[in-house]
Amino acid sequence: MSIVDVAERAGVSPATVSRSLRGLAKVSPDTRRRVVEAARELDYVTLLQANSIEAGPRRTVAVIVPYITRWFFSTVTAGAVDLLRSQAYDVMLYHLGSADVRDQFFERVPLDARVVGILTLSMPLTEEHTLALRALDLPMVSVGTRVPGSPSVGIDEAAAATSAINHLLHLRHERIGLISGTADDARFGFVSSAARRRGAERALAAAGRPLDPRLVADGSHGLEGGAAAMAKLLSRSTLPTAVFAESDELAIGALWALRRAGLAVPEDMSIIGVDDHEMAAMLDLTTIAQSVPEQGEVAAELLIQLLDGTAGDDVCEPVFLPTRLVLRASTAPPPRPRRTTAPGPGSSGRGRASRTG
Incomplete structure (x- = not known):
């Protein structure tokens, strides 16, 4: 119903x-x-x-989140909630957690009657989902994706990936691999990995080095997904000298897998991610930083402007926040000679494995 x-x-x-x-x-x-x-x-x-x-004045904002347990979503939510509460708005969180629950949610859209506005986080909406939200006749702002006719906040995902690849190219890496979380994207409809892959492919093509499919490993987002994807790369006969992971959580998982294989970073392989996760500095991870809390804050401010009638005529123009390269110790020029084979099954996993030129 x-x-x-x-x-x-x-x-x-x-x-x-x-x-x-x-x-x-x-x-x-x-x-x-x-x-x-x-x-x-x-x-x-x-x-x-x-x-x-x-029951009283209606000053409640609904925040619809795909995965509240993941760092990006929880950090964006925290930024939005802090600003909304500073302006005397209450927040009602709707955690979906799976594509099936999402579809059930949008079949009924069971928002509390006190809700006056909606924030959606990184959820590309189908036409049916969009119609269900528009039927509520409530102001809406999205983070990380575009909903036609509504304000949106995010980063240029493709440009972030291009910056990461250009950094590795500047270090003279020729065999550049890629780790993505497209398995999750296919289930939930996320678009960030696809955009970042386009940016990576664009940068490699511009340098005359098209992305080698043998150096690509897809998996699930998160630490375990990054470790599993790196394990796939290490099982292949041809290895990259550097890897672009489409998020810092994937990169951190990849670092763990390399350490277990007895490989050093960046001496054996360079790693770069995207986000500037709270653990990135501790692990000396080079990354393309984005201001995650600020995305939540800006989105909340746009929603408040819609609610109090102060939004400008250009409020529905997408807002892109800047990114920047943060240099740490996980990237360096490629080793010589390059490593092209993974450690054998009898290897102790310690020290440098043999390399061929």
Whole structure:
């Protein structure tokens, strides 16, 4: 059962259903009564929150997050929540956690009746998802993806990857590998890895060194995904001298896998990531830094402007925050001679494995 079903039963638009159940103005008593009756007849879940309409002023923002346990999402959320609370807004967090739960969520969009605005984090929305949110008739801002007609905040993902590859090229690396989290992206519809791969491929092509598919390992986002992807690379007969990991968490997992294989960074292989994760400095990881908390803050500020009517005419133009190269000890010029074979099964995993030119 969805808001569209309630609208059809009551003979009104989905937006009117949303306004009616949330106690917004410009809805006649008769229309509100028909909507409430239709929602009750259809057992629509939003009706269960409608009793809170009279509870007091409505200053609650819904933050819809795919994975609250992951560093990027939790850090963006923290930045947004801090700013919203400083402006006397309450926050209601909706943690989805899987593509199946996401789809179930958007079938009903069970937002609390007190919600006045929405922040979505790094979730590309299907046409059906977008229509479901627009039917709520609430201001919305997205982080990390674009929703037509709504403000968005993020970074130029492709440009960040291009900067990482250019750094490795500047160090004279020729065999540059890539570790991505596209397995998760395919399930949830994330677009960051695809954009970063485009940027990496563009930089390599411009240097006359197209990305070698033998030097690419796909996996899941996170530390374990990075370790597994690096293990795939190490199992192949031809190895890179440097690897671009599409996130710092992937890079940190890759560092762990290299250490277990007895390989030193950057003496045997250079590693660079994207994010400037809170662990990156501790692990001396070279990275393309983005201001993650600031993305949440800027998105929250844009939403507040929409809510209080102070947003400018260009509010729906995407906001791209800058990135920068942070040089640490995980990247260096390639070793000589280059390593082209992985340690054999009988290797102790310590010291330098034999290399061939």
